[in-house]
Amino acid sequence: MTTTQWQQEWQSAITDPAMLIKHLGLDQALLEPARAAAKLFPLRVPPAYLARIKKADPADPLLQQVLPLGIETLPSTGFTADPVGDNASLHNGGVIHKYTGRALLITTGACAINCRYCFRRHFPYAQSNASTRQWQQALDYLRNNPSIHEVLLSGGDPLSLNDRRLSELANKLATLPQVRRLRIHTRLPIVIPSRITDELIGWLTNHPFKPVMVIHANHPNELDDPVANAMQRLTEAGIPLYNQSVLLRGINDNADTLAALSERLFELNIQPYYLHLLDRVQGAAHFDLPEQEAHRLMQRLAAQVPGYLLPRLVREVAGAPWKVPVVWWEA
Numbered sequence: 392m393t394t395t396q397w398q399q400e401w402q403s404a405i406t407d408p409a410m411l412i413k414h415l416g417l418d419q420a421l422l423e424p425a426r427a428a429a430k431l432f433p434l435r436v437p438p439a440y441l442a443r444i445k446k447a448d449p450a451d452p453l454l455q456q457v458l459p460l461g462i463e464t465l466p467s468t469g470f471t472a473d474p475v476g477d478n479a480s481l482h483n484g485g486v487i488h489k490y491t492g493r494a495l496l497i498t499t500g501a502c503a504i505n506c507r508y509c510f511r512r513h514f515p516y517a518q519s520n521a522s523t524r525q526w527q528q529a530l531d532y533l534r535n536n537p538s539i540h541e542v543l544l545s546g547g548d549p550l551s552l553n554d555r556r557l558s559e560l561a562n563k564l565a566t567l568p569q570v571r572r573l574r575i576h577t578r579l580p581i582v583i584p585s586r587i588t589d590e591l592i593g594w595l596t597n598h599p600f601k602p603v604m605v606i607h608a609n610h611p612n613e614l615d616d617p618v619a620n621a622m623q624r625l626t627e628a629g630i631p632l633y634n635q636s637v638l639l640r641g642i643n644d645n646a647d648t649l650a651a652l653s654e655r656l657f658e659l660n661i662q663p664y665y666l667h668l669l670d671r672v673q674g675a676a677h678f679d680l681p682e683q684e685a686h687r688l689m690q691r692l693a694a695q696v697p698g699y700l701l702p703r704l705v706r707e708v709a710g711a712p713w714k715v716p717v718v719w720w721e722a
């Protein structure tokens with residue numbers, strides 16, 4: 392099989408902390424801790440994302456999302472391996488069914504980028520990965536639960552599967568008459584925008600479901616021209632686009648940044664959807680923000696942007712029947 396451009400970019404991601412530090416002209420003192428933290432959760436930065444990181448700036452908001460830090464290796468009270476109760480809701484074949492009417496499929500453990508705050512950094516992908524001959528089990532689960540009318544492809548990143556695999560999956564899902572919508576949760580259009588190929592768009596617009604795409608961007612610097620072009624092509628194909636972000640200390644924890652993010656998303660025809668409070672996953676405590684600060688931030692943001700550009704502040708609570716809205720205004 393020929394390797395396409397996006398697959399080449401995938402393969403040329405930086406995974407060695409020494410290369411990252413050299414390429415960006417960062418302090419060598421960062422190297423040893425980065426190596427230690429990368430042993431727990433590997434470094435991974437694809438070239439298109441790397442190109443947006445400012446050189447010699449350890450505070451760069453994109454760098455901070457990917458650079459392994461020594462602090463990740465320290466335990467922190469209240470930060471656990473499975474903060475959102477995924478294991479309790481996990482069924483055979485990699486189906487996570489938490490909410491009425493929709494179920495999430497772990498299609499793969501692979502991501503094009505490794506985000507240090509990822510709530511799945513400890514998820515047991517090897518055992519529960521719907522791509523490893525487990526699709527039949529996932530399908531059986533869905534067939535036995537006819538109330539599920541929306542299937543979310545997640546992971547890992549579902550767009551790490553090639554277009555042929557995605558077609559196979561959609562064809563299998565098409566045998567389930569109750570499924571009406573297929574939602575793709577992906578960060579690939581942000582980190583490898585060349586993933587949005589004509590073939591992918593062809594697939595998205597030709598499977599029998601109503602497509603929805605939810606991307607993941609946390610900072611306006613992530614939305615450069617190649618990303619804008621990719622999103623434009625999705626819009627032209629009629630794909631509804633939403634964005635979710637994670638509120639991250641030192642990265643997007645100020646109202647001006649979040650307002651700029653919303654404005655940029657709007658230029659790209661992407662609706663701001665959720666702003667997640669950090670899931671308390673082991674190794675990510677330094678990204679956390681006291682909830683009071685998040686409230687004040689939302690108040691400042693709400694005063695700056697129109698209501699339709701205000702994301703919903705939510706926290707995922709294990710066992711809750713939805714993403715729990717966080718009340719940030721004065722009652």
Ligand SMILES: *Cc1c(COP(=O)(O)O)cnc(C)c1O
Pocket residue numbers: 487488489490493494495543713714
């Ligand atoms: C977040 C999530 C969803 C999607 O929730 P929406 O509120 O519909 O966006 C669905 N299933 C699982 C398991 C989730 O974690």
Ligand code: SF4
Pocket residue numbers: 502503504505506508509510511546547548578607
């Ligand atoms: S792209 Fe999403 S799933 Fe993958 S590491 Fe980043 S936050 Fe986690």
